[in-house]
Amino acid sequence: MNSAPSIQKLLDELGRLPGIGPKSAQRIAYWLLNADRETALRLAQAIVEVKETVRFCSRCFNYAEGDLCEICASPKRDAGIICVVSEPRDIPPIERTGSFSGTYHVLGGALSPMEGIGPDDLHITELLQRLASEDVREVLLATNPNVEGETTAAYLARLIKPLGISVTRLASGLPVGGDLEFADEVTLGRAIEARRVL
Amino acid sequence: MNSAPSIQKLLDELGRLPGIGPKSAQRIAYWLLNADRETALRLAQAIVEVKETVRFCSRCFNYAEGDLCEICASPKRDAGIICVVSEPRDIPPIERTGSFSGTYHVLGGALSPMEGIGPDDLHITELLQRLASEDVREVLLATNPNVEGETTAAYLARLIKPLGISVTRLASGLPVGGDLEFADEVTLGRAIEARRVL
Numbered sequence: 001m002n003s004a005p006s007i008q009k010l011l012d013e014l015g016r017l018p019g020i021g022p023k024s025a026q027r028i029a030y031w032l033l034n035a036d037r038e039t040a041l042r043l044a045q046a047i048v049e050v051k052e053t054v055r056f057c058s059r060c061f062n063y064a065e066g067d068l069c070e071i072c073a074s075p076k077r078d079a080g081i082i083c084v085v086s087e088p089r090d091i092p093p094i095e096r097t098g099s100f101s102g103t104y105h106v107l108g109g110a111l112s113p114m115e116g117i118g119p120d121d122l123h124i125t126e127l128l129q130r131l132a133s134e135d136v137r138e139v140l141l142a143t144n145p146n147v148e149g150e151t152t153a154a155y156l157a158r159l160i161k162p163l164g165i166s167v168t169r170l171a172s173g174l175p176v177g178g179d180l181e182f183a184d185e186v187t188l189g190r191a192i193e194a195r196r197v198l
Numbered sequence: 199m200n201s202a203p204s205i206q207k208l209l210d211e212l213g214r215l216p217g218i219g220p221k222s223a224q225r226i227a228y229w230l231l232n233a234d235r236e237t238a239l240r241l242a243q244a245i246v247e248v249k250e251t252v253r254f255c256s257r258c259f260n261y262a263e264g265d266l267c268e269i270c271a272s273p274k275r276d277a278g279i280i281c282v283v284s285e286p287r288d289i290p291p292i293e294r295t296g297s298f299s300g301t302y303h304v305l306g307g308a309l310s311p312m313e314g315i316g317p318d319d320l321h322i323t324e325l326l327q328r329l330a331s332e333d334v335r336e337v338l339l340a341t342n343p344n345v346e347g348e349t350t351a352a353y354l355a356r357l358i359k360p361l362g363i364s365v366t367r368l369a370s371g372l373p374v375g376g377d378l379e380f381a382d383e384v385t386l387g388r389a390i391e392a393r394r395v396l
Contacts, residue, residue: 044245089228
């Protein structure tokens with residue numbers, strides 16, 4: 001391709017990012033080359049900083065900078081209701097709806113016999129410990145509306161209901177087979193408001 | 199948004215990139231958070247490296263790591279034909295065709311009275327110096343087929359033709375694999391005017 005090795009390296013690294021094909025990578029690389037030094041280095045620095053400072057919340061396994069994530073650390077959040085999600089990336093879309101003011105619990109995946117992911121691979125023990133030690137009245141299961149997410153929700157409902165805690169599930173209305181990460185605020189907000197008792 | 203400040207900063211910086219909206223930025227940010235440390239830092243490092251090592255080729259103003267770009271430094275390239283482009287990003291698509299083995303000259307923009315870009319803002323003097331000192335038999339004008347690009351090509355043709363050097367222009371016509379039904383009038387008009395005898 002006769003381009004400088006450092007440009008080729010940047011193209012390779014950009015091409016690894018999700019949703020970035022060769023043309024997008026090239027567009028971004030030339031934008032960075034053309035950008036002033038500070039702008040480009042701010043992005044590099046932001047990547048370094050995020051990898052150096054971000055770890056998992058010791059309580060809910062969301063991404064956090066300190067011991068607790070911003071949500072667990074906030075006194076404004078209702079600790080009586082826990083929203084269970086598969087991944088940290090599922091939290092921002094729920095936050096954007098403004099329909100939920102409780103806390104979260106991140107499982108770190110979903111049950112999938114196909115991929116060999118069982119209950120012990122998820123933060124389920126830690127969820128049960130929270131239910132035992134915290135004063136929780138409701139668990140809202142917000143795993144994805146696909147096979148793995150539904151399986152996980154059914155499994156958790158079976159575990160939690162005997163504890164006398166109300167177990168709810170996001171209402172359907174989300175396109176089945178879709179991805180929670182990309183749901184629009186209105187649809188997702190409706191789904192939270194119309195959550196069903198399992 | 200209740201997300202960690204360093205994550206928010208990364209989202210802001212990613213959102214500045216061309217073609218990256220808020221959802222793509224989020225998808226990339228979570229991918230980076232989830233990626234192993236080395237993968238994420240390789241991208242940061244590639245950005246830093248490109249800003250530290252890449253400058254402009256002293257001869258053609260393409261991006262280069264040394265004094266000359268890889269194309270100018272290659273003994274395999276035909277120095278007798280210079281392809282004139284607006285920006286360094288216009289070079290890779292031409293290289294990918296495999297149809298050109300000459301050298302390049304990057305103008306650093308195109309003439310645009312609307313934006314106040316005149317001949318002195320482009321590397322035109324340097325092009326004329328190359329034509330005087332190098333043994334050039336053809337200049338291929340490969341500025342974009344839009345108003346600014348055509349104006350720039352016409353201006354350069356008027357300057358260069360009196361030097362006894364052959365001046366050529368990229369052909370306009372229907373895109374290969376395209377559909378006549380959807381071609382715009384100007385393109386189709388050009389294709390008719392420049393029709394070839396079979």
